[in-house]
Amino acid sequence: MTQPADDDRFSALGQLVERAAVMEIALRMTFCALVGGRYAAVVAAGQETHWLIESCDALARQRHDIRPDRQDGIRAALQSCRDANRSRNRLVHDAWGTGPDGTPAVMQSIRHSYLVSGRQWDAGQILAAAADVAEAQHQLLTSVEEALGHQSLETAGQLLSAETRHGTNSPK
Numbered sequence: 087m088t089q090p091a092d093d094d095r096f097s098a099l100g101q102l103v104e105r106a107a108v109m110e111i112a113l114r115m116t117f118c119a120l121v122g123g124r125y126a127a128v129v130a131a132g133q134e135t136h137w138l139i140e141s142c143d144a145l146a147r148q149r150h151d152i153r154p155d156r157q158d159g160i161r162a163a164l165q166s167c168r169d170a171n172r173s174r175n176r177l178v179h180d181a182w183g184t185g186p187d188g189t190p191a192v193m194q195s196i197r198h199s200y201l202v203s204g205r206q207w208d209a210g211q212i213l214a215a216a217a218d219v220a221e222a223q224h225q226l227l228t229s230v231e232e233a234l235g236h237q238s239l240e241t242a243g244q245l246l247s248a249e250t251r252h253g254t255n256s257p258k
Contacts, residue, residue, distance in 0.1 A: 098212035099178065105216045106135070106174045109167060109223040111246070113138035116160075116230050118242035120145040127245035135171050139164055156233035163229040166222035173215045177207055 117138055118126040130138065146152070146160040190201040231239055 094209040095207065095212060098209040098216065102174055102177060102212055102216040102219065105219040105223070106171070109170065109219050109226075110135050110138065112223045112226050113142060113167065114246055115239055115242040116142045116164075116226055117145070118245050119230050119234050119238040120149060122238075124245060126242070127249035130246070131249050135167075139168050139171065152233045156229070159229035160226070160233055163222065163225040166218075166225050170215070170219040170222040174219055176205075177212055177215050 113135060114127070114130040114133075117130045117133075120142055121129070133141070143161055143164045146157050146164070149157065152160075193200045193202055227239060
């Protein structure tokens, strides 16, 4: 399927994907801050967003050294991440089922053509989902900072940076 070059949905989807990647980094930082220790970044490095959200939620529930209201704040932010990630997944996969004018996508084999029609998303809806992702990421880091302090996220960021530089799959 060929889209016109001026289809602003491409730009909006790019923003959504970029913000979702930043949220994933925030989730890795949260995981590291909640687990603690220098090996947390190794565990978090290859995990998908859904795993990070669910693992962070389980960890937040079990951190009895965090005040209950702060646990609730982290868990609420994780729910926002969960919702934003669900919207991101739907948009990234469904937005391509139609053209900018709502016409179904055409897929062809050698002998036949098939019309596939997904939900139509306009650029404004995609940008709204991108804003939701950014807000969820912001809520998450704020709630973790309030519960565990700025230093916990600073340390998590350093661990993740070191893990990225060295990589778990790099040859020895």
